[in-house]
Amino acid sequence: MQTFNGKIVCPRCDGNGLVYKSRVVELDLIIYICDECEASWKNEELSLNEFQDLSTFLEDKGLVNMDVQFIDLGYDWKK
Numbered sequence: 001m002q003t004f005n006g007k008i009v010c011p012r013c014d015g016n017g018l019v020y021k022s023r024v025v026e027l028d029l030i031i032y033i034c035d036e037c038e039a040s041w042k043n044e045e046l047s048l049n050e051f052q053d054l055s056t057f058l059e060d061k062g063l064v065n066m067d068v069q070f071i072d073l074g075y076d077w078k079k
């Protein structure tokens, strides 16, 4: 996994974005989101085969992006 200044580089958009950790309040779920392309992951492996667009992920859960509350847990999540 590539890092930049201790932050995780998004494997999907080729170094344009950094991935931060976030809690979706409505789902009580931790996800990892790219700040550039909005790819999202449910686990910290950030596998290229497993990302979903954030809005698609939320729609699958019956949620609309605009209505969802996120708690930003920051970029410093990789142990």
Ligand SMILES: [Zn+2]
Residues within 6 Å of the ligand: 010, 011, 012, 013, 014, 016, 017, 018, 034, 035, 036, 037, 038, 039
């Ligand atoms: Zn990205």
